[in-house]
Amino acid sequence: MKRDYLPLLLIPVLAAASFPLVGSWSSWVTLSVAGLAMGLMIFIMASGLTLTFGLMDVLNFGHGAFIAVGAFVAASVMLALGAWMGADSLWLNLAAIGLAVLAAMAVSGALGLAFERVIVRPVYGQHLKQILVTTGGLIVAEQLLKVVWGPDQITLTRPAALRGAILLGDVAIEKYRLLAMAIGLAVFAALALTLARTRIGLLIRAGVENGEMVESLGYRIRRLFVGVFVVGSALAGLGGAMWGLYQETVTAAIGAQVIVLVFIVIIIGGLGSVGGCFVGALLVGLTANYIGFLAPKVALGSNILLMALILLWRPQGLYPVAKR
DSSP states (O other): OOOHHHHHHHHHHHHHHHHHOOHHHHHHHHHHHHHHHHHHHHHHHHHHHHHHHHOOOOOOHHHHHHHHHHHHHHHEEEEEEEEHHHHOHHHHHHHHHHHHHHHHHHHHHHHHHHHHHIGGGGTTTOOOHHHHHHHHHHHHHHHHHHHOOOOOOOEOOOOOGGSSSEEETTEEHHHHHHHHHHHHHHHHHHHHHHHHHHHHHHHHHHHHHHHHHHHHHHHHHHHHHHHHHHHHHHHHHHHHHHHHHHHHHHHTTTTHHHHHHHHHHHHOTTTTTTHHHHHHHHHHHHHHHHHHHHGGHHHHHHHHHHHHHHHHHTOOOOOOOOOO
């Protein structure tokens, strides 16, 4: 099968085009790394949603609830492990973050299971109702977060070993951004290998292309649906935990704020495409950082403009799923 590498070229083209505008080599490298780190965190949150839509045809605006719950659970664990977070030991710092992330993924995955059974299952195949009920679920979840954790924002302090930046000549690269990039690349690699090299991945890809055919072969695709939904919710929790530590604050509105970027990414990438989601997330992250540096007043609308330009070029996204 012929591979389409043209969308991948957009990333180096965007980076190269921004260099003369930024002017400074050190500033350009710093912005590029920051953009890639931001994009990879958005990818973590968006990958589960794009898989869910591709396989289940579900427009889940409640995905932001899983992001917010993951952020709050992770924040609670990190605050409880304050001694580890403040220790002058990289391993203790990483252990605290690891436990926080695992807790966030477990709780978000469990919430996703309940959300699928109670809210999503009755409206399969009904997009308008899906938008309404999942948006309602997000609003309710946001209010419940205020009940459980209170209305005030939670302030997080990054662990000692991940504060500050690494200096490479005149280039300053934040340590936490490097960690975020490593985790994002690991998630992408795990998803790509699972989809390409495992039986479960084969069934997921077949289900995205033609779910009825998979069912006719005797596979219980409904269980596969639920499993993908739970995994997608857990990834949202992971992304929420990373995003909360990235911003160093957690509020009940964090999910509603990020869900806009998540939907922009999956629309740019092609609904249901993990590879497209990855490329789209990197483009969104880089664009947000370059425009934020060059023209802060138009930074908020830059990603919408990026989405519009890409859809004018490829109306179905960068890597559209065949059946869509």
